[in-house]
Structure formats: structure tokens, C-alpha cells
Amino acid sequence: SNHRVIVDMDQSLGVATIKIKNPPVNSLSLELLTEFLIGWEKLENDKSCKGVILTSNYPKIFSAGLDILEMCGKNAAHYTEYWKAVQELWLKLYMSNMVVIAAINGSSPAGGCLLALTSDYRVMADNPKYTIGLNETLLGIVAPFWFKDNLVNTIGNRASEQALQLGLLFSPAEALKIGLVDQLVPEDKVQSTALSVMSQWLKIPDHARQLTKTMMRKPTADLLLKQREADIDNFVRFISRDGIQKSLHMYLKALKERKE
Ligand code: CO8
Structure with a gap:
């Protein structure tokens, strides 16, 4: 039942588009992550696939992030399985040999x-209503070190320090300014821009580009690979705490009340 992830392969270009389709807000539930990983594996094993564009089936929401319900009121075995899937997806995407472009x-x-x-280049819709950022602290939780490392590698240490502590959610213009995204375009041009950027990246000799990407990213991925079990234990212990469960419940409640 592969229906939360739509994969469109353009054979002539060697480019796949992955559209996340997990209503209502594209939260990264365990089911979504599992389907995503299966779809991803297929593309990695397909020699004709050189690049992937990540996007959402729902204009307005790229992804609401991890599914808070997967981190609330469940047991340690569930949290363990969930966190393994989150780690796995990050490692696969971050270290992919394919060119990965996010069409946000x-x-x-x-x-x-x-x-x-995790992508190599980010194109975002220039709509001031949209926001992007690692807002974990606003939920009373802490972004894991590898979220932090990925952010630091992208926007630098000082900007990360501020963004992470304050849980900043940036407008597209602010995100562009700090380098969290690479390009802003009108909403109806996001996909076509991602495709034209992709064709530029695919002009570079593949082997040289892949080795360069690996050189840049492997030290960061290795930090997690060397301590996956400890990172899981840490997550499970942290998320199981009463205070953290309370924070997550309150955050969910506030999200729901915002509408009423
Ligand atoms: N997980 C589960 N449910 C969610 C989530 C989520 N991440 N986001 C929204 N929902 C639910 C809402 O509660 C609401 O439920 P209901 O219909 O029952 O009231 C429904 O989805 C629709 O949401 P909205 O009405 O808010 O939809 P909008 O279109 O108005 O807004 C947004 C969409 C902007 C995505 C908004 O929902 C939002 O801001 N969501 C919260 C996003 C967020 O803060 N996510 C953080 C998740 S934590 C994470 O990703 C990293 C955790 C690292 C763990 C480290 C621990 C050690």
C-alpha cells in the first residue's frame, strides 16, 4: 500500500519527483517514513535515476515535521522503532549519491x-505565510545533535545558535537571507525552477560530484552512525519523561485551539 508517497519518474531526464501525500499536514508518521524509505531505496537502486526532487502534494504545507502523535502516549518499543526510522531516512537522504533538490x-x-x-539545493515558494525552521524548543523538546549539525553545515554556527535556542520559524525572505534556502520563486514556479536547477547539477561529471558530496557530508553522518544506539536510547529516555509528554500534549492542544 504505497500511497503516502507518490513517485513520478521522468525516464528521459533521469529525474524522479517524490510528492509527500500524508493528509492533512504531511506529518512524518511511522507509516509515511516506512513508505518513503521503500520508495527511496528503489530510486537508489535504479541506475537511470540521477536526481530526486522532494515536494509536497499539498500546496501550503511541505511537511509539518515529525508526527507528534508518534511521540505521545506510546511505549518505549514504539519510540525505538519510530526513532530508528527517522535516523534511517535522514542518513539515506543526507548521504544520497543522487542530486536531491527540495521544492518547498x-x-x-x-x-x-x-x-x-538533507537536499543539495532548496527552492522555496515566495509566500510570506509560509515558514521554515527548527522550532523544537517551542515544543519543549531539543533538536538532536545531527539536526543541529545539518543546520550548522548549512547556515553556520552563530545563526544556528540563535535559530535553535529561540526555535525560530523564518519567513521565506529571512530564510533566503541566512542561507536556509537557496532561492525564492513564485509559487507556480517552484517545480519548474527545481527542474532547471537539477539539469545544471546533472551536467557535472557524476562521479566527481558524488565524491565531493561524500567528502563534505560523511564526517557529519559518521557522528550519528557511530552512536545510533545511544542516540535512540537518548531519544526514548527523553521523550518518555512526564514533563516532556506534558509539553507535547500542551503543544498539540494549543495547535487545535488556534483554529477555534
Ligand atoms: N504531528 C501531528 N499532528 C499534527 C502535526 C504534527 N507535527 N502538525 C499538525 N498536526 C495536526 C493538528 O493538530 C491538527 O489536528 P486536528 O485536525 O485534529 O485539530 C491538524 O494536524 C491540522 O493542523 P492545523 O490546523 O494546524 O493546519 P494548518 O494548515 O493551519 O497549519 C502547520 C499547518 C503550519 C503545519 C501547523 O499544523 C503546524 O505548525 N504544525 C506543527 C508543526 C510542528 O511544530 N512540528 C514539530 C514536530 S517535532 C519534530 O519534527 C522534530 C522532533 C525532534 C524530536 C527530538 C526529541 C528528543
Whole structure:
């Protein structure tokens, strides 16, 4: 049942588009992550696929990030399985040999921002209603070190320090200014711009580009690879705490009340 991730392969270009389709807000539930990983694996194994564009099936929301319900009121075995899937997706995307471009056509908080950060280039819709950032502290939780590392590698240490502590959600203009995204375009040009950027990246000799990407990113990925189990234990212990469960419940409640 592969229906939360739509994969469109353009054979002539060697470019796949992955559209996340997990209503209502593209949260990264365990089911979504599992389907995503299966779809991703297929593309990695397809020699004709050189690049992937990540986008959302729903204009307005790229991804609401990790599914808060997967981190609330469950047992340690569930948290363990969930966190393994989150780690796995990040490692696969961050270290992919393919060119990965995010076509960010809506808001992209927390895990949604992380997903975008794994790509090689980010194009975002220039709509001031959308926001992007690692806002974990606003939920009373702490972005794991590898979220932090991925952000530092992208926008630098000082900007990360501020963004992470304050849980900043940036408008597209602010995100462009600090380098969290690379380009802003009108909403209806996000996909076509991502495609034209992709064709530029695909002109570079593939082997040289891949080795360069690996050289840049491997030290960061290795930090997690060397301590995956400890990172899981840390997550499970942290998320199981009463105070953290309370914070998450309150955040969910506030999200719901915002509408009424
Ligand atoms: N998980 C689960 N449910 C969610 C999430 C989410 N991340 N986001 C929204 N929802 C739910 C809402 O509660 C609401 O539910 P209901 O219909 O039952 O009231 C429904 O989805 C629709 O949401 P909205 O009405 O808010 O939809 P909008 O279109 O108005 O807004 C947004 C969309 C902008 C995405 C908004 O929903 C939002 O800001 N969501 C919260 C995003 C967020 O803060 N995510 C953080 C998740 S934590 C994470 O990703 C990293 C965790 C790292 C863990 C480290 C621990 C050690």
C-alpha cells in the first residue's frame, strides 16, 4: 500500500519527483517514513535515476515535521522503532549519491525543515505565510545533535545558535537571507525552477560530484552512525519523561485551539 508517497519518474531526464501525500499536514508518521524509505531505496537502486526532487502534494504545507502523535502516549518499543526510522531516512537522504533538490511549496517546521536540509539545493515558494525552521524548543523538546549539525553545515554556527535556542520559524525572505534556502520563486514556479536547477547539477561529471558530496557530508553522518544506539536510547529516555509528554500534549492542544 504505497500511497503516502507518490513517485513520478521522468525516464528521459533521469529525474524522479517524490510528492509527500500524508493528509492533512504531511506529518512524518511511522507509516509515511516506512513508505518513503521503500520508495527511496528503489530510486537508489535504479541506475537511470540521477536526481530526486522532494515536494509536497499539498500546496501550503511541505511537511509539518515529525508526527507528534508518534511521540505521545506510546511505549518505549514504539519510540525505538519510530526513532530508528527517522535516523534511517535522514542518513539515506543526507548521504544520497543522487542530486536531491527540495521544492518547498509550503510551511516546513521542525522535521519538515530537516527533510529539506538533507537536499543539495532548496527552492522555496515566495509566500510570506509560509515558514521554515527548527522550532523544537517551542515544543519543549531539543533538536538532536545531527539536526543541529545539518543546520550548522548549512547556515553556520552563530545563526544556528540563535535559530535553535529561540526555535525560530523564518519567513521565506529571512530564510533566503541566512542561507536556509537557496532561492525564492513564485509559487507556480517552484517545480519548474527545481527542474532547471537539477539539469545544471546533472551536467557535472557524476562521479566527481558524488565524491565531493561524500567528502563534505560523511564526517557529519559518521557522528550519528557511530552512536545510533545511544542516540535512540537518548531519544526514548527523553521523550518518555512526564514533563516532556506534558509539553507535547500542551503543544498539540494549543495547535487545535488556534483554529477555534
Ligand atoms: N504531528 C501531528 N499532528 C499534527 C502535526 C504534527 N507535527 N502538525 C499538525 N498536526 C495536526 C493538528 O493538530 C491538527 O489536528 P486536528 O485536525 O485534529 O485539530 C491538524 O494536524 C491540522 O493542523 P492545523 O490546523 O494546524 O493546519 P494548518 O494548515 O493551519 O497549519 C502547520 C499547518 C503550519 C503545519 C501547523 O499544523 C503546524 O505548525 N504544525 C506543527 C508543526 C510542528 O511544530 N512540528 C514539530 C514536530 S517535532 C519534530 O519534527 C522534530 C522532533 C525532534 C524530536 C527530538 C526529541 C528528543
